[in-house]
Amino acid sequence: MLTLDVLGYEEQGNVATLQLGHPVDVAVIRDLQTVCAYLEDESKSDVLVLRGNAERFCGEIDMRAFDPSRPLDIHGFHKWEKVLSWIERIPKFTIAVIRGRCVGAGLQLALVCDQRIAAPGARFRLDEVSRGFLPGMATFRLAKYIGLGRARSLVLAGKQLDAVEAERWGLVDQVVPAEGLDAAVSSLVAAWTPENAIALELARRLLNESYSIQYEEFIGNFLAAQHRAITSERFMELLKKAHSE
Amino acid sequence: MVSKLAESLPQILSVGTATPPDRYTQEEVLAMFDSVDPRVRGFYLNGHIKTRHLVLPDPVNGRREPESQEALITKHRRWSVRLGKEAIDACLSPLGLTPADVDYLACVTTTGYLCPGVSAYLVKEHGFREDVHRIDVVGMGCNAGVNTLQPVAAFCATNPGKLALMLCVEVCSAAYVNDGTLRSAIVNSLFGDGAAAVVLRTGSWVNPPGRKYGPRILGFESHTISDAMMTMRFDLYEGKLSFFLDRDIPYFIGSHVEKPIGRLLERFGLKRRQIAHWVVHSGGRKVIDSVKYNIGLTDHDVRHTLSVLRDYGNVSSGSFLFSLEKLLNERVVKPGDFGVLMAMGPGVAIETALVQW
Structure with a gap:
């Protein structure tokens, strides 16, 4: 089993749960790397649930982590982006469960998950620009969810969304009462049966790449990915099952 | 600080490449072959290739006549030796070495048959010693560079301090058949001419300042x-050697590529995410896509593979060395980084090597 410095982790059935809430610093990034390596190499779980506490989903980037007496460099931000991209590609179905503040780094993290479920009290905001820096690669991902105009409202004007607005804008997939969050996760997991993990991984990759390349290039990517899916052992089993029914 | 173990492993000291002077866009080559078939146009224009270096005969009265098999063989002999010399010089001279310093010479080519082999011409015409050990690997295809790296590395491992040079030289335009068939059009739209040389040695070695080292070969x-x-x-086919490529090749390679990569990494206790550099043969757009989606590589991982394909086409056995040269010139490699060299070709072969800087 894995040991983490600041985050909590447990597995039950086919669901792994990562407990966040801590401000983002070097220790959090290290824990997230440990979790990703464990999920990729050893874990039998099919689903990863990322949860905060009642106050916040995940803390913002801690300004005190920067030492003003020394020249700042970019490498810490690069490490953060690398681990977000790792979570985005991890071969598990990922669900962010959001209560309270989902601001800055928290929203950046929520955007790399496959699904976002929020309680009515959840609030969404990217406050980095008002604090003098940039909201990471949320600048790359956000507009794909909500469109460029709305992304400007969040990133440039620092607009805060409540849960209902966030759902209407497409930032959140479901809003459910706080006491119903566990049930909502359970029914999402139950409805989502991992028939072929390879198909999930490839479909997600294609969707993520869909905004950046031409149709002519994309069709080649799709054919390569589809070939991998239909030649997987799991797809063969599903095919035989379909024939025997 | 180089460890004793690292010093016992063969290291690529330098890479050099060469291409014929004439460079053609895909549109230019298409116009020469006079094809109006939309499928042929598709092969030329939708395959990621922009330009290729080729040796093509001068037009007579505005038309390029098909070359006879004899003319093609002669072209291969003349240009494989010429490009070979240029690639060898590009590889050796930055290190202050000459062909006379080389103890083992391996020459790889698939695009023409000649006997005596390319290595014999190079000994006669390019200053290699009379006691140089020689091997010519002929007809193995695009993968042959990685295959031949095995005996070259083995020579270095058992002869510390000796220099071994591998030359991959392909005059693909000497394998062009202009017969109006679709199968020939596919081949003629893809392959380009080019040569690449690497020099290897086991033991401590100091390159001149600013000259980037290649990796050591682990397995x-x-x-x-x-x-x-x-x-x-x-x-x-009608008196000429005509190459054939099946449309399902990318998918055959895709569904098997995990096997050698999995074995290679497992043998050294490594995960895929620990491989910092992927040096993959520029076989063609679809083959590269297939490799990407089957072993989870990004466009960034195959950036050199794609740029070599775009600028040179598929230069067959030397392709992966063109990518390696680009990687070294990029100056992003750090000591300790792991890399995988990979080339695919007839057999169907997937050949891989694990390397470390």
């Missing part, structure tokens, strides 16, 4: 897909 894994053997082949 190889091979994979032959016999079921697909006839999907890439030369046929004798």
